[in-house]
Amino acid sequence: MSRILKVVRLQLINKQTFIWVPLIVLGAALAISVLIYAMIPVDTPKYGGGGQAPLWYFFAMGLSALTLTFPFSQAMSVTRREFFLGTMAAAALGALLMAAAFLIGGWIEDATNGWGVNGYVFRIPWLWEAGPLAAGLAFFALAMFFFVIGFTGATIYKRWGAAATTVVGVGSGLVLVGLAFLVTRLEMWGQFWQGVLWLGALGLTLWALVVIAVLMVISYLVLRRAIP
Amino acid sequence: MIDEGRALFLQIAEAIEESILDGSLAEEAQAPSTNELAAFYRINPATAAKGVAMLTEKGVLHKRRGVGMFVSAGARDLLLGERRAAFAERFLDPLLAEARMIGLGPDDLATLLRERAAGAPTEGNPA
Amino acid sequence: MTAVIEVSNLTKQYRDKLALDHVSLSIEPGKIYGLLGRNGAGKTTLMSILTAQNFASSGSVRVFGEEPYENARVLSRVCFVRESQKYPDDATPEHAFRAARLFFPNWSQELADRLVAEFQLPVKRRIKKLSRGQLSAVGVIIGLAARAEITFFDEPYLGLDAVARQIFYDRLIEDYAEQPRTIILSSHLIDEVANLIERVIVIDDGRIILDEETDAVRDRAVTVVGDAAKVDAWAAGHEVLHRETLGRVASVTTLGVLSAAERAEVEAQGLDLAPVSLQQLIVRLTQKAAGTRGTDDAVLAPSTEEVR
Numbered sequence: 158m159s160r161i162l163k164v165v166r167l168q169l170i171n172k173q174t175f176i177w178v179p180l181i182v183l184g185a186a187l188a189i190s191v192l193i194y195a196m197i198p199v200d201t202p203k204y205g206g207g208g209q210a211p212l213w214y215f216f217a218m219g220l221s222a223l224t225l226t227f228p229f230s231q232a233m234s235v236t237r238r239e240f241f242l243g244t245m246a247a248a249a250l251g252a253l254l255m256a257a258a259f260l261i262g263g264w265i266e267d268a269t270n271g272w273g274v275n276g277y278v279f280r281i282p283w284l285w286e287a288g289p290l291a292a293g294l295a296f297f298a299l300a301m302f303f304f305v306i307g308f309t310g311a312t313i314y315k316r317w318g319a320a321a322t323t324v325v326g327v328g329s330g331l332v333l334v335g336l337a338f339l340v341t342r343l344e345m346w347g348q349f350w351q352g353v354l355w356l357g358a359l360g361l362t363l364w365a366l367v368v369i370a371v372l373m374v375i376s377y378l379v380l381r382r383a384i385p
Numbered sequence: 386m387i388d389e390g391r392a393l394f395l396q397i398a399e400a401i402e403e404s405i406l407d408g409s410l411a412e413e414a415q416a417p418s419t420n421e422l423a424a425f426y427r428i429n430p431a432t433a434a435k436g437v438a439m440l441t442e443k444g445v446l447h448k449r450r451g452v453g454m455f456v457s458a459g460a461r462d463l464l465l466g467e468r469r470a471a472f473a474e475r476f477l478d479p480l481l482a483e484a485r486m487i488g489l490g491p492d493d494l495a496t497l498l499r500e501r502a503a504g505a506p507t508e509g510n511p512a
Numbered sequence: 513m514t515a516v517i518e519v520s521n522l523t524k525q526y527r528d529k530l531a532l533d534h535v536s537l538s539i540e541p542g543k544i545y546g547l548l549g550r551n552g553a554g555k556t557t558l559m560s561i562l563t564a565q566n567f568a569s570s571g572s573v574r575v576f577g578e579e580p581y582e583n584a585r586v587l588s589r590v591c592f593v594r595e596s597q598k599y600p601d602d603a604t605p606e607h608a609f610r611a612a613r614l615f616f617p618n619w620s621q622e623l624a625d626r627l628v629a630e631f632q633l634p635v636k637r638r639i640k641k642l643s644r645g646q647l648s649a650v651g652v653i654i655g656l657a658a659r660a661e662i663t664f665f666d667e668p669y670l671g672l673d674a675v676a677r678q679i680f681y682d683r684l685i686e687d688y689a690e691q692p693r694t695i696i697l698s699s700h701l702i703d704e705v706a707n708l709i710e711r712v713i714v715i716d717d718g719r720i721i722l723d724e725e726t727d728a729v730r731d732r733a734v735t736v737v738g739d740a741a742k743v744d745a746w747a748a749g750h751e752v753l754h755r756e757t758l759g760r761v762a763s764v765t766t767l768g769v770l771s772a773a774e775r776a777e778v779e780a781q782g783l784d785l786a787p788v789s790l791q792q793l794i795v796r797l798t799q800k801a802a803g804t805r806g807t808d809d810a811v812l813a814p815s816t817e818e819v820r
Binding site for chain 3 (some may be wrong): 394419420423429435
Binding site (some may be wrong): 226228229239382 | 600
């Protein structure tokens, strides 16, 4: 069996990490959201962001995949390339699982009219505009995005330390703020939001996938010289 | 059991020689295997093997293909001969050195020797 | 015999420390090596670089004739168990062993199970909840049961108590006898491993100061004790490693094997001969090397102590 596949299996040895905990987190967030919806005495459809709870867990997974599993993989005599590809594949599997849960949740919400309380966690119209597959892809991309951010940040930390990580983090923030400032100055917000609407959820998802790919390349290059 | 400051493989060889000399390991009997020696003395098997190899070269042990190492016929006599040849150097020289230091001459030594040898068979018999 | 590991002029420079200084060595297959040295001497750095977990600043490393970096062909035949090994979040020893079984082609589950029983390791308890000794046991079990062609042990038995350490040494010898392989054991508990290692490599401050067969080194030095004047007179013709005095009695440790005649001569003078254990020898050699580094003299000054 390919050693990369073995790394995927390695990540899945403790089923909790990539499979159960995200589902539990999602389940808990869902339960809480529905309870809250049930208590709100309004009858119009209610939408909530409970579905984003597991995303933060994907971020944490990305972190520990690097800080803990990477050193262990080195003890297992796995190369950095095998580790990277196997871990990303495992993350994709986890994200796929999340997306499937999301889709199933959405169909249930559709069928039960928002869990009987007109409250929606999954079936947020804007996301489902381009159809269920696009919605699934969006959630998949979100989960992967959070994972890769955590993984990339941790890789930078592993290789260059706290100072460098802070610089990159703050620097990225500054760049984003700077861009926002620029857009404000050029009074291009109208065009910006038009563009977002035109892209729609699917378009944004595709752009997100591009960003994810870029981050993956960066983290791989940094990982190549990281010391466990 | 294991002496510091001396090559281990020599000590292993000596231990086997001792057991041949005192009769606990008879001629034509099977000698302990390298792995057994290594486990017993808690040493590297390669070191044990070296000790065994040395004895094989000397003619004390021989290999029976597929079975193991055995004590060669005549090994005991061979070792006795060795010990006798080395006796003077190993025991008499230090003895004489000590005797010299405390002022005992060869005649005094001879007398002491005879007394002790006579008294040895029966315990508690004053010379 | 072709070496399984060839290191040539390996140097590792950190910002403020030269961890390895032009290290060259050659590891032959199927032997147990002891990589000895003080804490911080460079043992872990060397082993990390050999397993491509760390990188050389300069020099070359060949394992099985190839560069180990990102080389699955080479690395799958090697196992490096660290002293403070990290494990995946919430993993149990059982998870760790299952992982090891995936990656090490020679993994012996039977041996692993046996060791688990001997070390009394609770395999279903989270690793982060294990005691120091149990944590070390996990690493030791992986290292032994992996039966990798080249196995490094970087003081993973430090957390083990004396009984557990003895179990490790015994199982190591036993499994090595059954399945010979190349084992490199780093330790600063020299006397404990002295009888296990076939070759000894001593590294001090990033430099190799000894690389020989253990048996050859074992009788390499001797300590002569007695009247100071006589001792010094005798020591004048030998390389002195260490000298101690207590009143008029001096104790001198010298390098050099003594023949039977020389031994008799020494004893005839009323002096005592004491053996020098491997640990003592290495300690003295290390102290001497440190003393040399502190001076610019070409003359090697032995360490001296006055005991009152």
